[in-house]
Amino acid sequence: xxxxxxxxxxxxxxxxxxxxxxxxxxxxxxxxxxxxxxxxxxxxxxxxxxxxxxxxxxxxxxxxxxxxxxxxxxxxxx
Numbered sequence: 001x002x003x004x005x006x007x008x009x010x011x012x013x014x015x016x017x018x019x020x021x022x023x024x025x026x027x028x029x030x031x032x033x034x035x036x037x038x039x040x041x042x043x044x045x046x047x048x049x050x051x052x053x054x055x056x057x058x059x060x061x062x063x064x065x066x067x068x069x070x071x072x073x074x075x076x077x078x
Contacts, residue, residue: 017041019066024048027055033065041066050074 006012013020019041022033025048033040042065044056050073057070 015041015068017068019068021068024056024067026052027059030056030059030063030065034063037063037065041068043068044070044072 015021020039021043022029022036022040023045024030024033024042025045030042033042042056042060044053044067048056053073057067057074060067060070
């Protein structure tokens, strides 16, 4: 491979909103983001069910942790 086509080191792995992604599978994973919530944003895994996803979104709102896909796979009316 040729050199010169990679991302700049300072912006590598950063999404356009300015955060790096951190995979979240359960509520306990959110506590790892508490000290780094200005650098990392949680991404709920696609294998998480609706009940766990709802609990993760609720806890992330309480802890002031940003979620990239917080409203995915959730129904609005209940």
